[in-house]
Amino acid sequence: xxxxxxxxxAEAVHAASGRAGGPLxxxxxxxxxxxxxxxxxxxxxxxxxxxxxxxxxxxxxEADGGTLFLDELGELPLDLQPKLLRALEKREVRxxxxxxxxxxxxxxxxxxxxxxxxxxxxxxxxxxxxxxxxVVRVRVPPLRERxxxxxxxxxxxxRRALPDDAKRAAKILASISEENRARLMAHPWPGNVRELKxxxxxxxxxxxxxxxxxxxxxxxxxxxxxxxxxxxxxPVVDLDRPFSDLxxxxxxxxxxxxxxxQLARHEGNYSRAxxxxxxxxxxxKRMLKKxx
Numbered sequence: 001x002x003x004x005x006x007x008x009x010a011e012a013v014h015a016a017s018g019r020a021g022g023p024l025x026x027x028x029x030x031x032x033x034x035x036x037x038x039x040x041x042x043x044x045x046x047x048x049x050x051x052x053x054x055x056x057x058x059x060x061x062e063a064d065g066g067t068l069f070l071d072e073l074g075e076l077p078l079d080l081q082p083k084l085l086r087a088l089e090k091r092e093v094r095x096x097x098x099x100x101x102x103x104x105x106x107x108x109x110x111x112x113x114x115x116x117x118x119x120x121x122x123x124x125x126x127x128x129x130x131x132x133x134x135v136v137r138v139r140v141p142p143l144r145e146r147x148x149x150x151x152x153x154x155x156x157x158x159r160r161a162l163p164d165d166a167k168r169a170a171k172i173l174a175s176i177s178e179e180n181r182a183r184l185m186a187h188p189w190p191g192n193v194r195e196l197k198x199x200x201x202x203x204x205x206x207x208x209x210x211x212x213x214x215x216x217x218x219x220x221x222x223x224x225x226x227x228x229x230x231x232x233x234x235p236v237v238d239l240d241r242p243f244s245d246l247x248x249x250x251x252x253x254x255x256x257x258x259x260x261x262q263l264a265r266h267e268g269n270y271s272r273a274x275x276x277x278x279x280x281x282x283x284x285k286r287m288l289k290k291x292x
Contacts, residue, residue, distance in 0.1 A: 003194030004140040005153075006111035007071060014067040019107055022066025027059045030072035038080055039096045042087070048097025058092045063106040073123065073133070074114035081126045088132055108133065111140075127160060143189040144198065145289070147260070148268025150185045157200040172207070185264035256291035263288065 007026065011036040014024045032040050039048070043058030070076075074083065080160060087093050087107065092101040110133050119125035143149065155173055162169040177182075189195050238246065259277070275286035 001142045001192060003115045003192035005139050007069065007158075008193065009138065009140055010067070010071075010111065011107040011198055013109055014107070016067075017107060019065070019066050022106075023063060024067045025059050025063035025106075026069045026071060026204070028071045034077055034131035037077065038083070040208060040218065041080075041094055042083070042093050043098075044096035045098045048095070052097065056125070058093065060087060060094065060104055060106070061102060064104045065106065067107045067109060070108065070110040073110040074111055074112040074116060074119060078124065081129045083127065083268040085129045085132055108248075143192045147185040147263055150196065151181060151267065154184065154200060156196050158204070161201065161204055181267070182261070182264040185268060187259050213270040232242055254292060259284065259291060261286045 001012060001267050011024060014020060016127065027041060029037070039052070039056065039058070039226050044052050047053060051236075087104075089104060090101075092103050094101045095156075114194075116125050116130050116134070118273055120127045120130050154176070158172050158269070159166070159169045184196075259273075262273040262277050263270065266268050270285055271281050274281040277284060279287070
């Protein structure tokens with residue numbers, strides 16, 4: 001899915017690798033106009049095309065000694081794919097308009113929210129490039145499937161937003177109540193990690209050091225406080241539908257809400273949440289996945 005934090009995974013892979021001392025260069029295939037993509041990736045020489053008034057180093061050369069992260073790889077134009085494949089196979093690049101090749105050495109991490117195997121089958125993505133890149137495949141699940149990651153991501157984004165003010169970052173993190181922490185973990189996050197990141201940025205933008213109440217992320221869209229059960233309107237019952245169908249929907253909704261809230265209440269600890277529910281840990285996880 002989009003926004004699950006694929007770039008964060010790429011950053012973690014880079015930081016844990018032997019190339020951590022080198023650069024991490026991001027090339028977003030979906031954000032660059034098609035006509036500029038080749039020169040952005042491979043670089044160009046002066047006069048290579050109209051507007052090329054100076055020499056430019058491409059992203060592949062910039063990544064030398066480090067990691068090149070190809071984001072949204074599925075958006076890479078088909079006519080550029082063989083050039084990328086050759087560069088990866090030969091470990092060398094030739095700038096647009098250039099006569100000589102340059103050696104490069106970098107790790108490649110690629111990400112996409114498309115099914116590239118299906119794209120290969122319909123001829124929209126080259127099979128040879130797919131197998132060249134699909135050496136180790138990692139699925140990044142949506143945030144709703146890993147609520148235990150929410151507190152760590154909140155801390156990560158707060159500290160990243162305030163790199164020179166560790167004291168304020170600590171104060172912000174301490175100001176988030178257990179109730180709000182549980183609500184953050186129980187939220188379905190349709191926008192995934194991107195939605196959470198935007199929430200943190202919004203909270204910081206609207207807060208001040210003298211107003212700790214503003215640091216509570218409880219007023220974010222989609223996270224408003226729910227009314228008490230006594231204030232909730234009586235559910236509408238569709239009498240034109242069979243009893244068994246409606247009962248099944250109600251039971252599934254209850255199970256999903258109950259399990260998600262128990263997990264949030266116990267800060268993502270499956271063992272404690274399962275014990276509090278009177279369930280086996282593995283059965284609890286299977287039920288949560290089934291209802292997720």
